[in-house]
Amino acid sequence: MALVGLVRVSTDKQNVDRQHDALDPICVKVFEEKVSGKLAVADRPGLSAAIEYLRDDDMLTVQEVDRLGRDTLTGLMTLAELFERGIAVKVLTGVGAGEHKETNLLLELAFVLAAERRRDIVKKTKDGLAAARARGRVGGRRPVMTEALTIQAVALREKGFSIRQIQPHLRIAEGKNKGKNPSTGAISQALREHEAAKGAAE
Numbered sequence: 001m002a003l004v005g006l007v008r009v010s011t012d013k014q015n016v017d018r019q020h021d022a023l024d025p026i027c028v029k030v031f032e033e034k035v036s037g038k039l040a041v042a043d044r045p046g047l048s049a050a051i052e053y054l055r056d057d058d059m060l061t062v063q064e065v066d067r068l069g070r071d072t073l074t075g076l077m078t079l080a081e082l083f084e085r086g087i088a089v090k091v092l093t094g095v096g097a098g099e100h101k102e103t104n105l106l107l108e109l110a111f112v113l114a115a116e117r118r119r120d121i122v123k124k125t126k127d128g129l130a131a132a133r134a135r136g137r138v139g140g141r142r143p144v145m146t147e148a149l150t151i152q153a154v155a156l157r158e159k160g161f162s163i164r165q166i167q168p169h170l171r172i173a174e175g176k177n178k179g180k181n182p183s184t185g186a187i188s189q190a191l192r193e194h195e196a197a198k199g200a201a202e
Helices: 017-023 045-053 072-084 105-134 147-158 163-169 184-201
Strands: 003-009 029-034 059-062 088-091 098-100
Touching (some): 163 184
16 A cells, blocks of 8 residues: 655645655655635645556655635535545545545534634635625625636537636736736636536526
8 A cells, every 4th residue: 555645735836845854754756736725626636646656555744634625614514525425535644644544423513613614614614795785895806707707718628618718718808917827716716606506407
């Protein structure tokens, strides 16, 4: 059995030394990616390459479970998806630390706690925005992905384009980021929301 490492940060400005220090000495190979943890597994080049490299009995290894996602909850969700693919995962520290081949009681508990924390954060955010509106202030940022951009993204996605292939085709039309491409995370979120709305309407 060999350990195959994955290092992830969201942006080029974030430092990866701590993760490499933990993984390099114990892994036969370490893959690195600088992308949002919100993206689907298929749209993450480092994770996809690591999965492709794995052989029978090898174990994907991360320093912490949130390296598999944008936070603990999405990391655990990605972990569950990896188990469904028959991939074993080793988490070095923090929530879910240990070697895992399938969801166990500890991971189930961690998933529940992370989901509750996420719901609590969402509720507090909504309550804060409602309170601001009641006082005449509107909170939150204008979404980057407008309806027009989302329609373009959906059309390209249906043609088989990946998130990264879609990104260069989209341009923000207004605001301080006018003329720039929306982030892959914003595109991915817009596509998920579109699918959710489509499902609810069917």
